[in-house]
Amino acid sequence: MNLARRRRLGRKAAGAVLGVGLLIWTLLPVYNMLLMALDDDADEFTGSIWPPDPNFDSFRSVWTEDYWLLEHFWHQFANSIYLGLASMLLTVAIGSLASFALGRMRLRKGWIVTDFALLTYILPPAFLVIPFVHIMHRYGLSDSLWAVIAAMVTFATPYAILILHQYGKLIPMELDESAKIDGASPFQVYWRIYLPLMAPALVAVGIYALLLSWNEYIYQYLLLSSTSNMTVAVAINQFFDSDEAPWNYMMAIAIIYSLPPVAVYFALRRFMVAGLTLGGVKG
Amino acid sequence: MSSTQQALRFGQSEPVHRSRHKPWRFRPQGSDTAWAVAFVIPYVAVFATFVVYPALFGLWMGSNPSLYGTLFSDPRYVTTAINTLLFVVIGVNVKMFLAFLLSGYFMNRSWWVRSLLAIYLIPWALPALVVFTSIHFMLVTQWGLLDSLWRTVTGEDGPLFLTTAWIAMTANVVAYIWKWMPFWTLIFLGARMAIPQDIYEAAEIDGATGTRRLIYVTFPMLANVYLICTLLSTVWTLGDFPTVYFVSSGAPARLTDVLATYGFHEAFDFGYPNLGVAAMMSALPVLIPVVILLMRRVRATGVQL
Numbered sequence: 217m218n219l220a221r222r223r224r225l226g227r228k229a230a231g232a233v234l235g236v237g238l239l240i241w242t243l244l245p246v247y248n249m250l251l252m253a254l255d256d257d258a259d260e261f262t263g264s265i266w267p268p269d270p271n272f273d274s275f276r277s278v279w280t281e282d283y284w285l286l287e288h289f290w291h292q293f294a295n296s297i298y299l300g301l302a303s304m305l306l307t308v309a310i311g312s313l314a315s316f317a318l319g320r321m322r323l324r325k326g327w328i329v330t331d332f333a334l335l336t337y338i339l340p341p342a343f344l345v346i347p348f349v350h351i352m353h354r355y356g357l358s359d360s361l362w363a364v365i366a367a368m369v370t371f372a373t374p375y376a377i378l379i380l381h382q383y384g385k386l387i388p389m390e391l392d393e394s395a396k397i398d399g400a401s402p403f404q405v406y407w408r409i410y411l412p413l414m415a416p417a418l419v420a421v422g423i424y425a426l427l428l429s430w431n432e433y434i435y436q437y438l439l440l441s442s443t444s445n446m447t448v449a450v451a452i453n454q455f456f457d458s459d460e461a462p463w464n465y466m467m468a469i470a471i472i473y474s475l476p477p478v479a480v481y482f483a484l485r486r487f488m489v490a491g492l493t494l495g496g497v498k499g
Numbered sequence: 500m501s502s503t504q505q506a507l508r509f510g511q512s513e514p515v516h517r518s519r520h521k522p523w524r525f526r527p528q529g530s531d532t533a534w535a536v537a538f539v540i541p542y543v544a545v546f547a548t549f550v551v552y553p554a555l556f557g558l559w560m561g562s563n564p565s566l567y568g569t570l571f572s573d574p575r576y577v578t579t580a581i582n583t584l585l586f587v588v589i590g591v592n593v594k595m596f597l598a599f600l601l602s603g604y605f606m607n608r609s610w611w612v613r614s615l616l617a618i619y620l621i622p623w624a625l626p627a628l629v630v631f632t633s634i635h636f637m638l639v640t641q642w643g644l645l646d647s648l649w650r651t652v653t654g655e656d657g658p659l660f661l662t663t664a665w666i667a668m669t670a671n672v673v674a675y676i677w678k679w680m681p682f683w684t685l686i687f688l689g690a691r692m693a694i695p696q697d698i699y700e701a702a703e704i705d706g707a708t709g710t711r712r713l714i715y716v717t718f719p720m721l722a723n724v725y726l727i728c729t730l731l732s733t734v735w736t737l738g739d740f741p742t743v744y745f746v747s748s749g750a751p752a753r754l755t756d757v758l759a760t761y762g763f764h765e766a767f768d769f770g771y772p773n774l775g776v777a778a779m780m781s782a783l784p785v786l787i788p789v790v791i792l793l794m795r796r797v798r799a800t801g802v803q804l
Contacts, residue, residue, distance in 0.1 A: 340738025
């Protein structure tokens with residue numbers, strides 16, 4: 217009896233220790249961002265574990281754009297949002313149309329499309345980046361946000377098709393059939409029945425595309441070069457290329473840039489998790 | 500009330516009603532197919548323009564055999580290949596195993612474990628560029644956060660992490676695990692929750708508890724998901740770019756490059772795009788078997804990605 221109680225207590229203590237360890241492990245790099253952003257000293261590290269004189273000057277400078285590397289910050293922030301939203305809408309549109317045709321209309325040889333989607337999903341985007349950038353220059357899309365949007369849609373749509381295809385199986389086919397009996401065209405079935413019932417999966421897919429384009433770096437870096445077309449991700453990297461390095465400004469930008477995905481994550485976590493574990497294990 | 504509304508309301512339309520009218524039998528057969536094709540066309544167009552064409556273009560860029568002679572005689576490439584192998588094998592497996600164990604920890608649904616899970620998942624939500632830059636600054640000089648902590652604890656100056664190749668490579672692997680372990684923990688957590696509770700109850704009656712339950716019940720139930728996740732993660736990590744690019748940036752002296760950063764530098768910094776493509780292509784002998792295995796497993800088991 218006593219042994220069992222002691223063992224239970226021991227397990228609880230181990231759980232608590234692991235919890236605290238995980239907390240520190242997770243938050244240390246996040247804390248480092250704050251430490252650097254709140255630090256006064258622009259280009260020298262202080263070597264302390266607590267900002268000696270914490271202040272929000274760097275955030276104020278970002279807000280008012282009063283440093284040459286920050287000059288277009290809010291414009292670049294708008295570019296990032298534009299990129300994210302355009303990728304999201306196109307991914308949802310293209311992905312839902314394709315998954316509707318594949319899953320609900322029983323397109324012959326549809327499995328070829330699904331397989332290629334799976335293959336594209338598996339392949340890491342970095343493998344295609346060199347020829348992709350070359351081709352974009354050929355298409356005349358160098359330094360254009362649309363080149364990046366094209367890349368993001370390319371890499372987000374396969375996931376959309378796979379998830380929507382899977383989720384669509386939960387919706388009874390009888391709905392489509394009875395709509396057709398009522399004289400609905402395939403597009404009306406798609407628009408009036410498929411899309412509304414797929415809403416949770418569409419949200420999951422939309423968030424995926426949004427976060428993918430927000431978090432992706434290499435395509436944005438290689439395809440956007442002018443300050444007016446740049447996204448924040450590229451702007452952050454400019455600090456590394458300049459002679460003077462006000463790291464507190466850079467970290468302030470980085471923190472501001474991190475806020476939207478974290479907000480999306482906390483607000484819509486249920487949908488994101490649903491998108492990940494949809495259907496679960498069937499094997 | 501139309502039958503659509505009925506069906507939406509009741510889930511099913513009346514079978515008698517349905518069997519009497521079959522209007523589409525009299526419609527032209529091809530019309531539905533035409534619609535279906537029209538619906539798939541946008542994706543097929545995207546796929547052809549932005550996947551097939553670049554892939555073929557890449558194959559053409561890397562088709563000259565002499566490129567591979569140049570590549571394999573470059574000592575930096577050999578280092579890069581070894582680094583990539585270590586990065587993938589160690590990074591993926593340690594991450595997966597820890598994620599598997601931690602998913603068991605997060606099965607506890609008490610309020611504080613659930614709050615911890617919400618915080619634990621933050622690295623997954625943060626942009627890779629941002630967190631890896633932060634980790635870079637924790638390591639880069641004597642004044643980074645880790646060295647400061649070291650000095651606070653021991654009173655002595657800490658090590659310079661990015662001046663020794665193996666420490667810098669370890670830093671890359673640890674940063675990679677930090678960023679991606681939460682995501683896979685979540686996947687395993689979902690898979691664990693799908694295991695029916697009565698299996699555990701039956702196992703408990705048979706005396707399998709604690710570690711034995713983990714080895715003989717949970718792991719076999721998750722083995723398939725574990726294998727598929729590991730394969731998928733292996734492929735993704737083979738092409739991982741931001742970790743090494745930001746955390747060690749190849750320091751010291753390009754000794755910690757992986758294939759993606761090596762190809763990037765060759766193509767865009769040194770102006771040898773074909774060599775960069777060839778470097779990427781040199782991963783194909785590893786990549787293709789894994790992809791084939793993965794596709795077959797996914798198709799055979801129907802595991803949701």
